[in-house]
Amino acid sequence: MSPVSLSEIIAALGGDLHGAPETAIARIGPLASADATTLAFLSNPRYQSQLATTAAACVIVAPAFAEAATQRGAAAGGSAAAIVTPDPYLYFARLTQWWAARVRPQPVARIHPSAVIDPSATLGEGVDIGPLAVIEAGARIGDGARIGPHCVIERNAAVGPGTRLAARVTLGYDCRIGARGIVHGGVVIGADGFGFAPNKGAWEKIEQLGAVVIGDDVEIGANTCIDRGALDDTVIEDGVKLDNQIQIGHNVRIGKHTAMAGCSAIAGSTTIGAHCTIGGAAMIIGHLTLADHVHISMGTAITRSISKPGQYSGVFPFDDNANWEKNAATLRQLHSLRERLRALEKKTNSD
Amino acid sequence: MSPVSLSEIIAALGGDLHGAPETAIARIGPLASADATTLAFLSNPRYQSQLATTAAACVIVAPAFAEAATQRGAAAGGSAAAIVTPDPYLYFARLTQWWAARVRPQPVARIHPSAVIDPSATLGEGVDIGPLAVIEAGARIGDGARIGPHCVIERNAAVGPGTRLAARVTLGYDCRIGARGIVHGGVVIGADGFGFAPNKGAWEKIEQLGAVVIGDDVEIGANTCIDRGALDDTVIEDGVKLDNQIQIGHNVRIGKHTAMAGCSAIAGSTTIGAHCTIGGAAMIIGHLTLADHVHISMGTAITRSISKPGQYSGVFPFDDNANWEKNAATLRQLHSLRERLRALEKKTNSD
Amino acid sequence: MSPVSLSEIIAALGGDLHGAPETAIARIGPLASADATTLAFLSNPRYQSQLATTAAACVIVAPAFAEAATQRGAAAGGSAAAIVTPDPYLYFARLTQWWAARVRPQPVARIHPSAVIDPSATLGEGVDIGPLAVIEAGARIGDGARIGPHCVIERNAAVGPGTRLAARVTLGYDCRIGARGIVHGGVVIGADGFGFAPNKGAWEKIEQLGAVVIGDDVEIGANTCIDRGALDDTVIEDGVKLDNQIQIGHNVRIGKHTAMAGCSAIAGSTTIGAHCTIGGAAMIIGHLTLADHVHISMGTAITRSISKPGQYSGVFPFDDNANWEKNAATLRQLHSLRERLRALEKKTNSD
Known part of the structure; x- marks a missing residue:
C-alpha cells in the first residue's frame, strides 16, 4: 500500500x-x-x-x-x-x-452461489452473502449488510442495514439486530435462556418464548452469547459494545452506550443502565438493577442492585503465594478476630 | 398466532x-x-x-x-x-x-441436499439433517434427531433419538450423546483435554485417547466445551443441565441432574455428585470429589473436595471502589493483624 | 484394534x-x-x-x-x-x-469438492482440506496442513506446514500460525480487539489494523479467542499452549512455552514472559508485564506487573455459606478493624 x-x-x-x-x-x-x-x-x-x-x-x-x-x-x-x-x-x-x-478491500455486493437461502427470505440492496451462509425462511437482510461465510440467519430473524457479520455467527429465529452493527466470529444470538423448574429431583425445561432485540451501532465480540428471553425479549440498546466471550442471560436489558469487557457475564433478568462500563470477567447475578453510569471493576461479583453512579470493586488482592496463603487462612477467622477485638476493647475500656 | x-x-x-x-x-x-x-x-x-x-x-x-x-x-x-x-x-x-x-414450526424429516454425509453413516427414521451439516464415517444419528446447519458429527460419533443440535455444533469422533438432548450453537464436544508433560522447558503433548459420553435428557448451552478424556472417558450423566460458555475438562464426571450456570468451569478429573448446582462463573480445580447435593455459589473457587451436602461460597464482597481499596489493602496485612491482636491479648491478659 | x-x-x-x-x-x-x-x-x-x-x-x-x-x-x-x-x-x-x-485413521491428502477455495490461494503438498471449508484470496496453506470442515481461512492468512485445524476454526485476514500447530474447534483468531474512543457519551470505533502472529508448535483450545492488534500485531510465541475458552486481547505478547489453563484471560497490550503458567479462570489486566517463569494460581486477578519469578495467588477461600457470610461481612469493615486495633495498641502501650 x-x-x-x-x-x-x-x-x-x-x-x-x-x-x-x-x-x-x-x-x-x-x-x-x-x-x-x-x-x-x-x-x-x-x-x-x-x-x-x-x-x-x-x-x-x-x-x-x-x-x-x-x-x-x-x-x-x-x-x-x-x-x-x-x-x-x-x-x-x-x-x-x-x-x-x-x-482493506471494498465491500462487494454478491450472493455467493454456495449460500443456502430460503426463497421467502428478503435481501436488501447491495448485500454481501458469503460462501456457505444459511438464510432461513422469512429472514430479512437490510441494505448493504454483509453476512460472512458459515453464518446462520434463522427463520424470521432480521439484520439491519449496513450491519456486518463475520464468519460463523448465529442469529436465532425471530431475533433482530439494527443498523451498522458489527458481530464477530462465533457469536450465538438467541440460544435458549437457562430456565428449568425442579420436578422430583429432575429439571423440567421452561421453553424460552422471547427473542433478542439489538439496537443500532452495537458491536459484539467473538464467541459472545446473548440468550433469548423466557417470556419477553432480551434487549441490547443502541451503541452498546460487547467484547469477546461475554455471556448475557435471558431477559437482560443493557442500556445505551454501555461497554462490557471480555469474559464478563450478566445473569437472567438483570437491567444494566446506560453509559455503564463492566470490567473483564466481572459477573452480575440475576434480577438486579444497575443505575446509569455505574462502573464495575474487572473480576468483581455484583450481588446486589446499585442505585448510585460510581465505581464498584471487589477482587481479592493478589500476592506471592506464601503471603496469600497466610492472609487467606486468617480470613477464614476474620469474624472471630472481630469478636476478639471487641472483647479486648471492652476489657481495656473497663480497665 | x-x-x-x-x-x-x-x-x-x-x-x-x-x-x-x-x-x-x-x-x-x-x-x-x-x-x-x-x-x-x-x-x-x-x-x-x-x-x-x-x-x-x-x-x-x-x-x-x-x-x-x-x-x-x-x-x-x-x-x-x-x-x-x-x-x-x-x-x-x-x-x-x-x-x-x-x-413453532413442526420438526420436519428431511436430509438437506447440501449436507455432506459419509455413506457409512447411519441415519435413523425421521431425522432432520440441516443445510451444510457434515456427518462423517461411521456416525450414527438416532430416530427423530435434528442436526442443525453447519454441525459436524465426526467419525463414529453417535446422537441419540430425539436429540436436537442447533446450528454449528461439533460432536467429536467416538463421542456420544443420549436421547432427548438439546445442544445449543457453538458447542464443542470432544476437543482434546489439556495435557502435556514438561520436557526441557517445552511441553510434550499427551494425546487424549478417551471420548465424551453424555447421557439422556442433557441440555448444553451455547459455546460450552466438553473435552474428551485422556485415557478413560469424560462422563455427563442423565438429566444434567449446562448453561452457556461452560468449560468441562478431561475425565470430569458430572452426576445426574446436576445443573451448572453460565461461565462455570471444572478442571480435569474432578467428580461432581448428583443433584448439585454450580453457580455462574464458579470454578472447580482438578482431581476433586464433590458429594451429591452440593451447591456452589456464583464466582466461588473450589479448591478442596467437599464431602458434605450444603451451600458453599467464597466471593469477595464488592463495595464502592474507595472502600474496597482500603479493605483490600488491609487484607494484605491480615495475618500480621492477627499476630498483633494475639500480642495485645497476651499483654492485656497478663496485666 | x-x-x-x-x-x-x-x-x-x-x-x-x-x-x-x-x-x-x-x-x-x-x-x-x-x-x-x-x-x-x-x-x-x-x-x-x-x-x-x-x-x-x-x-x-x-x-x-x-x-x-x-x-x-x-x-x-x-x-x-x-x-x-x-x-x-x-x-x-x-x-x-x-x-x-x-x-487413529491416517491423515489423507485430499481437497474435498465442497470446499470453497479462492483460485489465488496457495495450497502446499499433501494438504487435507475438509468439507465446506472456505479459503479466501491470497491465503497460504503449508505442506501437510489439515484444515477441518467449516474452517474459514480469510484473505492473506497463512497456516504453517503440518498444522491441524479442527472443525469450525476462523483464521482472520492477514493472520498466521506456524508449523505443527493444533487448533481446536470454534477458535476465533483475528477478531477485532476491543478499542473505542469516547465521543459525547457514545463510542467511536478504533479500527484494528494489526494482525495475529502465532509461532510454531502452538496448541489452542476450543472456543478460545485471540484478537488482532490495534496497530502492531498480537504475538503468541513458539510452544505456547492455550486451553479452552481463553481470551487474549489485542497486542498481547505471550512468551515461549507459556501454558494457560481454561477460561483465563489477558487484556490488551500485556506482555507475558516465557515459561509461565496461568491457572484456570485467572485474569490479567491490560498494559502489564509479567517476567519469565511467573506462575499465576487459578482464579487470581493480576492487577500489577510482576518482575520476579514465583507463584502468585489471590482467591477468596471458600467456606460453607454461613461462615463465608460472616467473614465476608466483616471484611467490609477490615480497614476500620485495623484502626481500632491501632488505637487499642496505642492505649495499651501508653498505659
Whole structure:
C-alpha cells in the first residue's frame, strides 16, 4: 500500500497541521516504536515524555502539547510535524477508520452461489452473502449488510442495514439486530435462556418464548452469547459494545452506550443502565438493577442492585503465594478476630 | 398466532380452573407486565402483592393463593380467572412446552441436499439433517434427531433419538450423546483435554485417547466445551443441565441432574455428585470429589473436595471502589493483624 | 484394534523392559482401573501405594520404583512387567502419541469438492482440506496442513506446514500460525480487539489494523479467542499452549512455552514472559508485564506487573455459606478493624 501525505489526511479528517503537508505517512503506530514514516498520537499525558524521543514523522496532539510536538525535532533538524486537535484520541479513532477504508478491500455486493437461502427470505440492496451462509425462511437482510461465510440467519430473524457479520455467527429465529452493527466470529444470538423448574429431583425445561432485540451501532465480540428471553425479549440498546466471550442471560436489558469487557457475564433478568462500563470477567447475578453510569471493576461479583453512579470493586488482592496463603487462612477467622477485638476493647475500656 | 381458550389449556395440562373457560389467552407473561389476554403465574410468594394489581386474564397459583387470585378482579368487575395447581412453577414450565409446540414450526424429516454425509453413516427414521451439516464415517444419528446447519458429527460419533443440535455444533469422533438432548450453537464436544508433560522447558503433548459420553435428557448451552478424556472417558450423566460458555475438562464426571450456570468451569478429573448446582462463573480445580447435593455459589473457587451436602461460597464482597481499596489493602496485612491482636491479648491478659 | 506386545512398544519408544516382552497390551490406563491388558504409569510418588494393588500388565516407572513395580505381582504369581525410564510422565506422553498414530485413521491428502477455495490461494503438498471449508484470496496453506470442515481461512492468512485445524476454526485476514500447530474447534483468531474512543457519551470505533502472529508448535483450545492488534500485531510465541475458552486481547505478547489453563484471560497490550503458567479462570489486566517463569494460581486477578519469578495467588477461600457470610461481612469493615486495633495498641502501650 503506497504512503499518503499529511495533506490528504488533513483534507479527510481536519485538524491544524504544523509542518510539511507533503510528509509521507506509511503507517499509524505507537510513539515508542514509530519510525520516520509513522503517524503517532499522544492522548494520555502519562506518555508525554515520549514526545521528546519519538522518531514519528508526525504526532497528533492536543493544543497544550503543540509546542512540544513541533519543537521535538528542532535539535536534530527533523521535520517534526504535528496535527493539533482538541481530542487526539478521537482523531486517532477516525484516522484508523479512514485508514482501514483505504487499505482493506471494498465491500462487494454478491450472493455467493454456495449460500443456502430460503426463497421467502428478503435481501436488501447491495448485500454481501458469503460462501456457505444459511438464510432461513422469512429472514430479512437490510441494505448493504454483509453476512460472512458459515453464518446462520434463522427463520424470521432480521439484520439491519449496513450491519456486518463475520464468519460463523448465529442469529436465532425471530431475533433482530439494527443498523451498522458489527458481530464477530462465533457469536450465538438467541440460544435458549437457562430456565428449568425442579420436578422430583429432575429439571423440567421452561421453553424460552422471547427473542433478542439489538439496537443500532452495537458491536459484539467473538464467541459472545446473548440468550433469548423466557417470556419477553432480551434487549441490547443502541451503541452498546460487547467484547469477546461475554455471556448475557435471558431477559437482560443493557442500556445505551454501555461497554462490557471480555469474559464478563450478566445473569437472567438483570437491567444494566446506560453509559455503564463492566470490567473483564466481572459477573452480575440475576434480577438486579444497575443505575446509569455505574462502573464495575474487572473480576468483581455484583450481588446486589446499585442505585448510585460510581465505581464498584471487589477482587481479592493478589500476592506471592506464601503471603496469600497466610492472609487467606486468617480470613477464614476474620469474624472471630472481630469478636476478639471487641472483647479486648471492652476489657481495656473497663480497665 | 390466534389466541387459545383457558379450557384448551386445562384440557392439555390439567389444573383446577376458577373462572370462565372461554377466556382468550394470547400470550404467557409476567404478572407485572400482563394485559387482559395474558396468562401469568405466581410461584414465588415474594411477588404475592402483584396479584392485587396485575391485569392478567388468568393467574396460575397454588391452592393457598386461590382466593386472592380469583377475588383480585372483583372490585373492578373483571373476570379474574385462576388455574389452581399444587406446583405453579412446574405447571408454567409445562405450559411453555405446550405453547412452544403450538407456535413453532413442526420438526420436519428431511436430509438437506447440501449436507455432506459419509455413506457409512447411519441415519435413523425421521431425522432432520440441516443445510451444510457434515456427518462423517461411521456416525450414527438416532430416530427423530435434528442436526442443525453447519454441525459436524465426526467419525463414529453417535446422537441419540430425539436429540436436537442447533446450528454449528461439533460432536467429536467416538463421542456420544443420549436421547432427548438439546445442544445449543457453538458447542464443542470432544476437543482434546489439556495435557502435556514438561520436557526441557517445552511441553510434550499427551494425546487424549478417551471420548465424551453424555447421557439422556442433557441440555448444553451455547459455546460450552466438553473435552474428551485422556485415557478413560469424560462422563455427563442423565438429566444434567449446562448453561452457556461452560468449560468441562478431561475425565470430569458430572452426576445426574446436576445443573451448572453460565461461565462455570471444572478442571480435569474432578467428580461432581448428583443433584448439585454450580453457580455462574464458579470454578472447580482438578482431581476433586464433590458429594451429591452440593451447591456452589456464583464466582466461588473450589479448591478442596467437599464431602458434605450444603451451600458453599467464597466471593469477595464488592463495595464502592474507595472502600474496597482500603479493605483490600488491609487484607494484605491480615495475618500480621492477627499476630498483633494475639500480642495485645497476651499483654492485656497478663496485666 | 488388536493388542500390541511390550516388545513393540520398547522398540518404538525405548526404556528398560523388566518382564516378558510378549506381554499383550490392549489399552493404556490409570493404575487404579487397570486390568491384565493395561499399560499404566507411575509418575507422581503420591500414587506409589497403588503399585501394590494395580492389576496392570505393566507399569512405566522411574528407576527408584523398579523393584516395587516388578515385585508387585510376585505373591500372586503374576507377570509384573515394568518399563523403567528416567521420566515416566514424558515416556507416557510419547506412548500416547505413538498409540494415537496407531489407532487413529491416517491423515489423507485430499481437497474435498465442497470446499470453497479462492483460485489465488496457495495450497502446499499433501494438504487435507475438509468439507465446506472456505479459503479466501491470497491465503497460504503449508505442506501437510489439515484444515477441518467449516474452517474459514480469510484473505492473506497463512497456516504453517503440518498444522491441524479442527472443525469450525476462523483464521482472520492477514493472520498466521506456524508449523505443527493444533487448533481446536470454534477458535476465533483475528477478531477485532476491543478499542473505542469516547465521543459525547457514545463510542467511536478504533479500527484494528494489526494482525495475529502465532509461532510454531502452538496448541489452542476450543472456543478460545485471540484478537488482532490495534496497530502492531498480537504475538503468541513458539510452544505456547492455550486451553479452552481463553481470551487474549489485542497486542498481547505471550512468551515461549507459556501454558494457560481454561477460561483465563489477558487484556490488551500485556506482555507475558516465557515459561509461565496461568491457572484456570485467572485474569490479567491490560498494559502489564509479567517476567519469565511467573506462575499465576487459578482464579487470581493480576492487577500489577510482576518482575520476579514465583507463584502468585489471590482467591477468596471458600467456606460453607454461613461462615463465608460472616467473614465476608466483616471484611467490609477490615480497614476500620485495623484502626481500632491501632488505637487499642496505642492505649495499651501508653498505659
